[in-house]
Amino acid sequence: xxxKLIQNCQKGHLEDFTGLYDAYSKAIYQFIYxxxxxxxxxxxxxxxxxxxxxxxxEKFNSDKGSFKSWLYQIARNNVIDHYRSNKVTQNLxxxxxxxxxxxxxxxxxxxxxxxxxxxxxxxxxxxxxxxVLLRVWGDYKFREIAQIxxxxxxxxxxSFKRVIEKLREDFTPFMLLMLFIK
Amino acid sequence: MKxxxxxxxxxxxxxxxxxxxxxxxxxxxxxxxxxxxxNPNVEMEGSFSDLLREKIVHKASQLKDQKAQKxxxxxxxxxxxxxxxxxxxxxxxxxxxxxxxxLFETGQFDPAIISGIEARIAEVDAxxxxxxxxxxxxxxxxxxxxxxxxxGLQKIKEEYLGETGxxxxxxxxxxxxxxxxxxxxxxxxxxxxxxxxxxxxxxxxEFFDPEKTVxxxxxxxxxxxxxxxxxxxxxxxxxxxxxxxxxxQGNHLVQRSQALIWRYDSKxx
Numbered sequence: 001x002x003x004k005l006i007q008n009c010q011k012g013h014l015e016d017f018t019g020l021y022d023a024y025s026k027a028i029y030q031f032i033y034x035x036x037x038x039x040x041x042x043x044x045x046x047x048x049x050x051x052x053x054x055x056x057x058e059k060f061n062s063d064k065g066s067f068k069s070w071l072y073q074i075a076r077n078n079v080i081d082h083y084r085s086n087k088v089t090q091n092l093x094x095x096x097x098x099x100x101x102x103x104x105x106x107x108x109x110x111x112x113x114x115x116x117x118x119x120x121x122x123x124x125x126x127x128x129x130x131x132v133l134l135r136v137w138g139d140y141k142f143r144e145i146a147q148i149x150x151x152x153x154x155x156x157x158x159s160f161k162r163v164i165e166k167l168r169e170d171f172t173p174f175m176l177l178m179l180f181i182k
Numbered sequence: 183m184k185x186x187x188x189x190x191x192x193x194x195x196x197x198x199x200x201x202x203x204x205x206x207x208x209x210x211x212x213x214x215x216x217x218x219x220x221n222p223n224v225e226m227e228g229s230f231s232d233l234l235r236e237k238i239v240h241k242a243s244q245l246k247d248q249k250a251q252k253x254x255x256x257x258x259x260x261x262x263x264x265x266x267x268x269x270x271x272x273x274x275x276x277x278x279x280x281x282x283x284x285l286f287e288t289g290q291f292d293p294a295i296i297s298g299i300e301a302r303i304a305e306v307d308a309x310x311x312x313x314x315x316x317x318x319x320x321x322x323x324x325x326x327x328x329x330x331x332x333x334g335l336q337k338i339k340e341e342y343l344g345e346t347g348x349x350x351x352x353x354x355x356x357x358x359x360x361x362x363x364x365x366x367x368x369x370x371x372x373x374x375x376x377x378x379x380x381x382x383x384x385x386x387x388e389f390f391d392p393e394k395t396v397x398x399x400x401x402x403x404x405x406x407x408x409x410x411x412x413x414x415x416x417x418x419x420x421x422x423x424x425x426x427x428x429x430x431q432g433n434h435l436v437q438r439s440q441a442l443i444w445r446y447d448s449k450x451x
Contacts, residue, residue, distance in 0.1 A: 014242035021238050029226040043230050050234065054241055085384075110222050117220045136192065136214065137221045161199045164213075168206055171213045 006067055009057045017054050024068070025050065027138070028075050031148075034133050035079045035094035037106040037114075045082060049075040065150050072148045093126040120167050128163045135160055189214050236321040240342070247434055296411055299361050299403050303354050306336045313337070318446055326442050334358045338442055345373040347395075353439045360439050363402040367415075368395050407436045 002023065008016040028049055033042040052074050060070055083089040089104060096118075098104055114121070121129055127149070134140045134148060142160070146153040192214050196203045203210060306329075313329035313336055320326055324342040328335065338353040347369040354362040371394035372381070381389040403411040409432020413419055 012246060014246045015239070017242050018235060018238060021235060025231060025234065026226055030224055033222075033224045039224075039227075042224075043226075043234075046226070047234050047237065050238055051241060054238060055245065110224075113222045114220045116216050132217070136217045139188075157199050161196070164196060164203070164210065165200075167213055168209055171209060171216075 002067060003062070006057065006060065006062070009054075010060070014054065014057075017057065020053075020067070020071075021050055024071055028071060030138065031072060031134075032075055032079060034137065035076075035096075036082070037095040037110050038104075039107055041082065041105070045075065045078045048078050052078070066147045068144075069147050069150045073150065094129070096121055096124075096126070096129055120170050123170060124163060124166065128159060128166075131156055131159045132163050132167075185215070185218055188218060233322045237323065240321045240324055244342075295405055296403055299354075299356075302356050303362050306354050310337070316446075318442075318449055320445070326446070328446055335443065338439065340438075340442060345375060346370055351435075351438070353435075353442070360404050360407060360436055362404065363435050363439070364399060365402070366397060366399045368397050370395050402432060402435055404432065404436070408432065409435070 002020070005016045005019045009020070025046065029042055029046045032045045032049070033039070036042050036045065049071065053071055056074075060067060080093050083092040083094070086104070089098065092098065095104070095106055098106070111118075121132075124132070130149065131145060134145045135142070140148070142153050142156050145156045149156060151159075189211060193203075193207065193210060196210065309331075310329055313331055316328050316330070318326045318328065320340070323344060324340065326338055326340045329337040329339075335355045335358060337355065338351075340351040340353070342349045347367065349368070350364075350366040352364040352366075353360060370390060370392075372386075372388055372390045374390055376386070376390045378389045381387070398415040400415045401413040402409060411419065412432070
């Protein structure tokens with residue numbers, strides 16, 4: 001079904017792109033939100049992602065990877081470009097690395113929600129965070145994460161393993177402290 | 183899926199990747215629980231989703247039109263520049279006529295018809311104040327304004343507002359038939375949000391200035407839903423009999439106008 005929609009779009013029947021939008025819009029929005037922590041920014045970048053995909057679908061080549069991976073790559077690049085266009089954030093790839101005193105807007109309810117894990121997540125590299133967020137928050141299978149990230153399934157599993165090891169090392173003293181307080 | 187099941191599944195997966203993790207089950211359980219509990223579970227707002235969908239439909243239609251025009255131009259170029267020298271004018275002419283015959287007729291247009299249409303446009307524009315005006319939102323960035331008189335639809339102004347410019351189609355009607363279309367493109371010197379502050383911040387010596395907008399305009403004339411004349415944005419009158427692009431473009435504008443009327447009517451109902 002998906003490949004048919006893509007083929008139709010590539011033949012010029014761009015009205016079929018709405019089928020692809022319906023299939024991926026929610027996931028792409030979430031993916032961008034997890035990287036920007038701000039609803040309006042996520043909306044703008046989701047919009048930009050689908051507009052770029054629509055314009056560029058003719059050039060999409062399924063031999064080089066899945067459509068899903070291609071779409072996520074556009075979204076990922078848009079987030080990076082978004083931060084690069086701002087002097088304060090030009091070296092960042094996502095909002096997790098923003099400093100506390102930054103003026104960049106982030107949703108207060110989201111910050112409250114991630115308070116417990118933020119300090120651990122900040123220690124990870126952006127692509128490591130991506131694996132953990134896709135697996136734990138997104139509930140994607142490793143097969144799907146591999147497609148999204150354009151890597152092999154085994155590489156994603158290994159990356160997840162390393163992330164959990166790192167998080168566990170950082171988390172243990174905190175947990176012991178909590179047990180002591182209790 | 184319940185939280186405990188999710189935790190168990192993730193743990194099981196981790197043990198498969200590295201059985202040594204089992205020794206840290208308690209820590210991992212707490213860690214995974216923390217991660218899962220922090221999930222903001224964000225959902226895209228329905229209104230945004232709908233608007234974006236509509237914007238995509240609009241953009242898809244625009245791109246499709248552009249592509250059709252381009253491929254028709256290429257075909258035309260092929261006919262004029264390659265096919266003529268190799269197969270002779272007569273053969274090519276026969277081919278062109280056989281291909282495009284369903285799209286337009288090759289009769290001479292009557293200059294009187296054109297001046298009649300122009301008089302009609304002037305009449306419509308002069309009487310817009312007496313028309314019933316109604317607007318229709320087509321997408322987040324585009325609207326259509328309809329001008330009606332008791333005797334029927336007079337004009338539609340379709341406007342698409344982008345960050346780097348806007349496009350306007352003005353459709354004029356006579357006896358409920360499309361008579362004329364003006365297509366305008368307004369190209370801004372910088373995106374509309376590119377103010378002085380933004381320009382300074384980005385080391386740009388120019389900012390958005392409406393005075394620097396470049397406006398290009400093309401005019402199309404119709405008779406019985408058939409394009410009979412096109413004056414392009416350079417002001418050149420195209421020889422309609424030698425260019426099938428015009429026929430296709432005319433066809434497209436008629437359909438576009440009909441689609442707008444259909445959307446307006448279905449909204450009204």
